[in-house]
Amino acid sequence: MAATGDRATGMAALAAPPGAVAELIEGTALTVAADNGPVQVVAGSLADLVTVADRAGQAGYAARPLRVSHAFHTPAVAAAAPGLARTLRRVELRPPRRTVFSTVTGGALDPAADLRDLLVRQVTAPVLFRDALEGLAEICDLLVECGPGHSLSALAEQVTDVPVVTLDAGASSGGPVARTVAALFAAGAVRDVRPLFANRLHRPFDLDRPPVFLTNPCESAPDVPLPRREPAAERAEGQAAPPPPAPSLDGADPLTVVRSLVAEALELPADMIRDGDGLLADLHLNSLRVTQLAAEAAVRCGRTVPAAPPRLASATVAALAEAVADL
Incomplete structure (x- = not known):
């Protein structure tokens, strides 16, 4: 041309x-x-x-x-049409096996249509994309653009109400392919999606598995007993305030208490918790859980619960016990 x-x-x-x-x-x-x-x-x-x-x-x-x-x-x-016709005479063409809409005629092709003649005509004939698309949409529940990009999909969305997805062939992400397969699966056109994941790393997902709801750490703060103080107005004049009830002691030193609490939080035997283990780096506790453990350890050891949480996010088990002992 x-x-x-x-x-x-x-x-x-x-x-x-x-x-x-x-x-x-x-x-x-x-x-x-x-x-x-x-x-x-x-x-x-x-x-x-x-x-x-x-x-x-x-x-x-x-x-x-x-x-x-x-x-x-x-x-x-038009001068390019004769050369294309000569080339096509040497090419074997077979009738379409499925319904094909032509942008030369704007409608569905007859199985007996002269494909060579159509290919030559399209050199100079206008592209009747809208007519062909409207006819195709009448017999489809889903339209799929198979080439790169999504220019045809953008046009189709303004011509028909039939959903349109695109493979975006050659894209850097597998997202378009996954969305297209999901749409075809939902439309009933694809019943087995396992070939898409063949020979590639993936994690199986059981759609029939009962859901498991995870607990938000913010909703699982330890129940720390606080001493009840009698209001001063209700005490007799000159009567001293009664001492607060003694906290529940474990009868052990802070290091033993901290080790026990950490083991309980991680569901591990206490002898597996070492003094030098980092609470975040090694034991993978989060900073909120460390603060909760510090408060609970203080109560069990008879210490005053700190008004402000200590900065223990990067501390070890031994450092947490030492901080509790210093309260």
Whole structure:
């Protein structure tokens, strides 16, 4: 086509309805090369394209020149058709095995259609994308764009209400493929998705497994008993306040208490907890849980619970016990 097509020709996309496009190109040699629904593509001489782009701007329509070398799908490239016809005569073509909608005719192909003739006609014939898409949407529950990008999907969403997904072939992420497979599975077109995960690392997920609700650490603070103080107004004048009840002691030193509490939190034997183990780095406790353990250890050891939580997030078991002993 580069050698036989008319020079100084090109194409432009107009975001305007068909009627408005017909008015914009009136009086020029431009023709509609593609009816894409919300966007019409016109083609012809570069001079006429500049004229129509100015008209579109004045009418409030967006016009965008396409980066192409010739005015494809117009008579400007008709000289390429005979060479394509000769090549196609040497190619074996088989009738389509499934329903195919043609953008040359705008409708479903007859199984006996002359495919070579259609391929030659499409060189100079306009692309009837909107007509073909509307016919396809009438018999489909889901549309899938199989090539790279999502330009056709964007057009389809403005032509039909049938859901559209895209494979976005060659994308850096597997997200588009996963979404497409999920949509096909939901539509009943794909019943087994295991081939998608063959020979690749994945984690099986049992859809029938009963849900397990995890507990928020903020909702599981230890129940720390606080001494009850009798209001001063209720005490007899001159009567001293009774001493607070003694806390429940474990009868052990702070290190033993801390080790026991940490072991209980981790559901491990106490002898597996070493004095030098880091509470976060080695035992994988979070800072909130460490603060809770410090408060509980203080109560069990008869110490005063600190008003402000100590900075123990990076401490070891022994350091936590030492902090409790210093209270």
